[in-house]
Amino acid sequence: MADRRPRRSGHHPALVRRPTGRGDHRAGRGGPGRADRRCERAREPPPGAGGRSLAVNGPVRLAELTARVKNVEDDLECLGSVLDDIREGKFHGVCAPPPRPGNRSGGGQGDEPTGPYFGSLLEFVLDGFAPVYCRATSPTVRWCPRWWDHAEAIYRLEALWRTWELYRLEPRMGIASWLRDYLDPQLAALTSPTGPFAQCTDDRHSPIKPLRLEYPPEGYFDDL
Numbered sequence: 001m002a003d004r005r006p007r008r009s010g011h012h013p014a015l016v017r018r019p020t021g022r023g024d025h026r027a028g029r030g031g032p033g034r035a036d037r038r039c040e041r042a043r044e045p046p047p048g049a050g051g052r053s054l055a056v057n058g059p060v061r062l063a064e065l066t067a068r069v070k071n072v073e074d075d076l077e078c079l080g081s082v083l084d085d086i087r088e089g090k091f092h093g094v095c096a097p098p099p100r101p102g103n104r105s106g107g108g109q110g111d112e113p114t115g116p117y118f119g120s121l122l123e124f125v126l127d128g129f130a131p132v133y134c135r136a137t138s139p140t141v142r143w144c145p146r147w148w149d150h151a152e153a154i155y156r157l158e159a160l161w162r163t164w165e166l167y168r169l170e171p172r173m174g175i176a177s178w179l180r181d182y183l184d185p186q187l188a189a190l191t192s193p194t195g196p197f198a199q200c201t202d203d204r205h206s207p208i209k210p211l212r213l214e215y216p217p218e219g220y221f222d223d224l
Contacts, residue, residue: 116165121154124161133187137202141191144200149207152196156186 118124125147135141147153160182167178189195199206 117168118161118165121158121161122148124164125157128164129157129160133183135187135191140193142193142195142197142200143191143202144197144205145202146200146205147197149205150196153190156190156196160186 118128135143137143144150144153147157163182164178167174167182170177191197196208199208
């Protein structure tokens with residue numbers, strides 16, 4: 001009896017299918033940045049691959065495997081250099097704002113900052129704080145456009161500014177530590193529904209009255 005089963009071809013399903021139509025995952029937001037351009041390179045197909053993926057049971061050429069391993073090694077080396085630059089704050093807009101000519105000694109590369117990045121608390125809030133750490137106001141997230149008329153807000157924002165100026169100079173974990181140890185708790189306190197902006201809205205300024213105090217009797221603290 002003749003064998004009616006369909007004959008199997010020599011082609012085997014690919015072990016790995018590369019996704020198509022996806023953008024480079026190394027590109028930054030807002031368009032390609034330095035990281036993706038640095039990692040771009042003209043790759044030659046593995047010798048003898050002919051556009052085919054590795055087969056399950058078919059013979060695998062050593063040259064093809066070697067070429068693929070080399071591509072992986074190149075990717076790891078590239079990503080490692082990008083990560084080092086991010087840790088050192090070299091990618092502006094990720095860990096630190098772009099350098100300002102007026103805050104650097106000399107004009108050459110590698111000069112260390114000689115003073116604060118922001119010249120005042122007002123500059124820090126307008127250029128560094130408000131545009132970056134945006135929040136949608138709600139009954140549980142409070143903010144006041146007249147933040148400068150709230151004494152507690154000034155104290156907290158001043159603390160954020162001065163600590164940021166110190167931590168931004170740390171080459172590795174400075175900004176990450178500042179976000180965790182300073183920004184997150186201070187921002188939560190500032191925008192809390194029981195914080196300094198509790199009675200304010202986007203279109204209404206209503207500063208909280210100072211705590212009521214009674215003066216102690218004369219000489220009460222003389223022995224302390």
